[in-house]
Amino acid sequence: MTDMAQPQHWRAWLLSDRPASRRQARLGRAYAGWQRFTTNKLAMVGLAIVLGLVLVAAFANVIAPYSPVEGGDLRTERLLPPSAAHLFGTDDQARDIFSRVVYGSRITLFVVVLVAIIAAPIGLVVGTVAGYAGGYLDAILMRITDIFLAFPKLILALAFVAALGPGIENAVIAIAITSWPPYARIARAETLTIRSSEYISAVKLMGASPWRIVLRHIMPLCVSSLIIRVTLDMAGIILTAAGLGFLGLGAQPPLPEWGAMIASGRRFVLDQWWVAAAPGAAIFIVSLGFNLLGDGLRDTLDPKASDQ
Amino acid sequence: MAVVETHRPGDIKPGRPRARSRSLAAASGIGRFLVIVVLTYLGLLAVTFFIGRVIPVDPVLAIVGDRAPTHVVERTREELGLNKPLIEQFAIYVRNVLTGDLGTSVLTSNRVIDDIRRVFPATLELATLGTLIGAVFGIPLGVLAAVKRDSLVDQIVRVIGLVGYSVPIFWLGLMALLVFYARLGWTDGPGRFDIIYEYTITPVTGILLLDTAMAGEWDAFRNVAGHLILPSALLGYFSLAYISRMTRSFMLNELGQEYIVAARAKGISESRVIWRHALRNAAVPLVTVIVLSYAGLLEGSVLTESVFAWPGLGLYITNSLQNADMNAVLGGTIVVGSVFIGLNLLSDLLYRFLDPRTKRR
Numbered sequence: 001m002t003d004m005a006q007p008q009h010w011r012a013w014l015l016s017d018r019p020a021s022r023r024q025a026r027l028g029r030a031y032a033g034w035q036r037f038t039t040n041k042l043a044m045v046g047l048a049i050v051l052g053l054v055l056v057a058a059f060a061n062v063i064a065p066y067s068p069v070e071g072g073d074l075r076t077e078r079l080l081p082p083s084a085a086h087l088f089g090t091d092d093q094a095r096d097i098f099s100r101v102v103y104g105s106r107i108t109l110f111v112v113v114l115v116a117i118i119a120a121p122i123g124l125v126v127g128t129v130a131g132y133a134g135g136y137l138d139a140i141l142m143r144i145t146d147i148f149l150a151f152p153k154l155i156l157a158l159a160f161v162a163a164l165g166p167g168i169e170n171a172v173i174a175i176a177i178t179s180w181p182p183y184a185r186i187a188r189a190e191t192l193t194i195r196s197s198e199y200i201s202a203v204k205l206m207g208a209s210p211w212r213i214v215l216r217h218i219m220p221l222c223v224s225s226l227i228i229r230v231t232l233d234m235a236g237i238i239l240t241a242a243g244l245g246f247l248g249l250g251a252q253p254p255l256p257e258w259g260a261m262i263a264s265g266r267r268f269v270l271d272q273w274w275v276a277a278a279p280g281a282a283i284f285i286v287s288l289g290f291n292l293l294g295d296g297l298r299d300t301l302d303p304k305a306s307d308q
Numbered sequence: 309m310a311v312v313e314t315h316r317p318g319d320i321k322p323g324r325p326r327a328r329s330r331s332l333a334a335a336s337g338i339g340r341f342l343v344i345v346v347l348t349y350l351g352l353l354a355v356t357f358f359i360g361r362v363i364p365v366d367p368v369l370a371i372v373g374d375r376a377p378t379h380v381v382e383r384t385r386e387e388l389g390l391n392k393p394l395i396e397q398f399a400i401y402v403r404n405v406l407t408g409d410l411g412t413s414v415l416t417s418n419r420v421i422d423d424i425r426r427v428f429p430a431t432l433e434l435a436t437l438g439t440l441i442g443a444v445f446g447i448p449l450g451v452l453a454a455v456k457r458d459s460l461v462d463q464i465v466r467v468i469g470l471v472g473y474s475v476p477i478f479w480l481g482l483m484a485l486l487v488f489y490a491r492l493g494w495t496d497g498p499g500r501f502d503i504i505y506e507y508t509i510t511p512v513t514g515i516l517l518l519d520t521a522m523a524g525e526w527d528a529f530r531n532v533a534g535h536l537i538l539p540s541a542l543l544g545y546f547s548l549a550y551i552s553r554m555t556r557s558f559m560l561n562e563l564g565q566e567y568i569v570a571a572r573a574k575g576i577s578e579s580r581v582i583w584r585h586a587l588r589n590a591a592v593p594l595v596t597v598i599v600l601s602y603a604g605l606l607e608g609s610v611l612t613e614s615v616f617a618w619p620g621l622g623l624y625i626t627n628s629l630q631n632a633d634m635n636a637v638l639g640g641t642i643v644v645g646s647v648f649i650g651l652n653l654l655s656d657l658l659y660r661f662l663d664p665r666t667k668r669r
Contacts, residue, residue: 146344147351152607152641152648155625156355159641162629163359239476243611246478247626262479266615269482270490280479287474 036300043296049289057105064099069254071095079272088278091261092268093254097275100256101282107257108286111172111241116230118176123183124222128214130184131191142188148181154240161249168251171244175237186229190222224301232294235287242283258283345653350402352645356638357401361390405642411635415628420639424621428643429514430500431613431620435605437540442547443598447587449548450555454563455582465552472549477608481542481615488538496534498617505531539616546608547601554597558590565589592663599655603648 015032019025037043056063071077071094080090088097130141160174161167194200195218203217244250245259253260258279265276376384385391389400404410410420453465489497496502500516505528512519517536520529562568563586571581606621613622621640628636 143344143347144351147348150348150649150652151352151355152603152644154607154610155641155644158610158625158629159356159359159637162632162634162637235474239474242476243478246476246611247614248630259476262476262482266482269486273483273486276479276482280476280483283479284471284475287476288470291470291474 033300037296040296040299042292043299046289046292046294046296049285050293053105053109053286053289056102057109060103060106064096064102066096066099068095068100068103068256079268079275081272082274089272089274091265091275097261097278100261101258101278104256104258104261104279104282105286107168107251107255108238108241108283111168111175112234112237114172115176115179115237115241116234118172119180120183120226120230122176123180123185124187124219124226126180127184127187127189128191128218128222131188132195132210132214132218138188141184145181145184148178149185151178153178154243157240157244158247158249161244166249166252168255168257171241171250174244175240179233179237182229182233183226186225187219187222190225191218194218194221228294228298228301231290231297234290234294238283238287238290341653341656345649348649349646352642352649353402353405354398356642356645357398359641360634360638361394361397361401410639410642413628413633413636413639415631415633415636420636423624423636424639424643426514427619427621427624429511429620430516430618431606431609431622433515433517434536434539434543434612434618434620435602435609437536438543438547438605439598439602441540441544442551442601445544446548446551447555447594450552451559451582451587453552453556454559457560462556465556468545469549469553472546476611477542477546478611478615480545481539481612484538484542485615495538496531498535498615500535500619501528501531502535539612539618543605543608543612547605550601550604551594551597555590555594558593559586562586562590592659595658595662596655599651599658603651606644606647 011031013024014028016024016028019028066072072090074094077090077094078092080086082089086096086098088101091097091100126141126145130138130145156178157171157174160177161170164170164173191214200213200217203213208217241250242257242259242262245257245261246263248260248263251257251260253264261279262276265272265279269276389397392400408421410424412418413420413423416423449461449465449468453459453462456462485498488494512522516532517529520526520532559582563582568581568586571585572578576585609618609620610622610625612618613620614626617623621643625637625640625644628634628640
């Protein structure tokens with residue numbers, strides 16, 4: 001590590017055949033994976049888009065030239081076409097669409113992250129517990145999972161939001177409730193292959209409780225395949241959230257949610273097309289980014305499933 | 309639950325299937341299958357019951373308002389059966405749904421089941437055409453992409469798939485309306501037909517292409533077809549994205565098998581190897597994909613129909629949503645969910661039926 005200044009040395013250290021410490025081995029593995037990942041051009045594009053989304057969301061107040069909720073002069077600045085002053089034009093409330101799209105990235109990121117940190121752990125717990133416990137618990141949990149898998153996701157989310165009341169938090173809850181089952185299936189499949197391995201027997205012999213085995217020795221190994229699946233699902237989550245927003249069930253006005261922006265722009269789509277076009281393009285680009293990134297991650301981390 | 313128990317031995321002892329007679333194994337397979345379907349359906353009803361009766365703090369207050377006197381609240385509660393235990397309420401709920409009683413719509417004041425029967429054909433027409441388009445174009449594209457890997461066709465299929473998985477369907481619909489209807493004037497606009505045909509078309513099946521053709525009203529037929537083009541092409545695109553990608557993957561799988569090498573070694577022409585040998589084997593899982601894509605389009609209709617003002621089930625659900633008409637929303641959810649479960653069942657059965665390996669054993 002002292003030779004960081006010389007690139008050759010730290011590369012050799014990272015790629016060493018005989019890592020001296022666990023940390024070196026881990027970093028080396030990560031580096032090798034990263035190298036494989038960078039050869040995939042499309043995945044790099046995806047990564048760039050996703051990083052761009054994060055940056056835009058973080059610095060929205062710096063990037064956006066106008067307020068996302070307060071409009072300009074309603075008499076003279078309504079529905080202006082794209083120009084230098086308003087890159088994407090203005091909407092019916094005389095608000096700058098570019099600023100709204102920029103701030104909308106925060107909402108999108110909020111939804112995606114929240115759904116991921118709600119749904120993935122639920123799936124992880126259900127899947128690993130079912131897989132490790134086996135027997136009736138497994139049968140019951142997996143039957144519940146299958147039932148949820150057989151449902152139409154969007155319609156179910158719609159019904160949930162209809163009952164809970166419209167709003168971004170409820171949309172997140174509804175999407176999370178409908179998106180955990182695949183994660184449970186994946187975690188269970190991983191658990192089934194892990195549970196009969198010898199190191200689990202060794203841990204068992206040392207007297208570890210089932211909870212400890214599941215939490216400390218099985219769950220960490222399920223995480224990587226789960227991350228791939230979650231990344232691949234991100235685009236779907238964004239599209240569902242935008243769909244809910246479009247139907248007026250997601251973020252409520254004046255929040256600059258992309259789906260809701262398209263909904264408000266559809267009234268003018270025939271004459272002032274830019275109102276609906278810009279947020280839709282934003283959804284498309286971000287979803288594309290997540291899809292490309294997910295494909296790339298799958299190719300890198302899980303080569304056997306890559307040929308699809 | 310007793311039914312479940314009788315079928316459990318079948319999956320507790322998976323190691324000894326040969327000890328049973330063939331017909332018995334098949335019967336228990338189908339029995340297990342039916343149990344799963346029934347359980348899934350009960351699960352669907354439990355979820356909609358939960359959404360409709362449990363999540364709202366008090367459904368009675370939602371009906372009579374919070375200023376109603378106590379005796380009115382009590383009477384309504386009794387009329388709705390809400391004073392009974394939850395499990396009994398659920399039993400009544402299941403019985404009602406199974407007899408086709410989905411409640412009354414507040415918005416249209418019709419029985420929800422009648423409303424749905426009226427609007428469903430429109431959705432069916434759209435989704436069926438979409439799936440047809442997806443299958444007719446998607447399968448050949450997928451096959452070509454697999455045969456000529458990394459060629460132009462392969463790249464095109466890849467891009468179609470990526471865009472299909474990334475673009476919001478309602479936005480693409482709006483933009484398509486803008487370009488093809490408003491600017492170019494190539495297609496007709498939203499709705500199922502122009503207003504002048506409002507009273508000349510008599511719905512028999514509700515599928516207007518059939519209705520107008522049977523009545524011989526070709527003007528109306530052309531008008532209906534013109535309105536169908538854009539939404540069905542849109543749904544067809546999403547179906548195509550999914551079907552072509554899956555076809556490619558199945559074909560790659562088949563083309564790597566040894567029987568393909570054997571067929572080529574015998575001197576069978578390449579096109580025959582691809583279309584008659586490989587595609588035939590890929591067709592079995594492909595049927596499942598097509599059925600599932602059909603189910604997906606029925607669901608996707610919620611957003612598409614909203615954009616195209618298409619008076620189908622999706623628009624019915626969204627209109628009801630906007631008017632907080634919960635009976636109609638949940639009724640629609642149950643119908644779409646039932647169709648989903650039914651199509652899942654169908655795809656499983658088709659798989660068993662079409663794959664000869666499941667018969668031989």
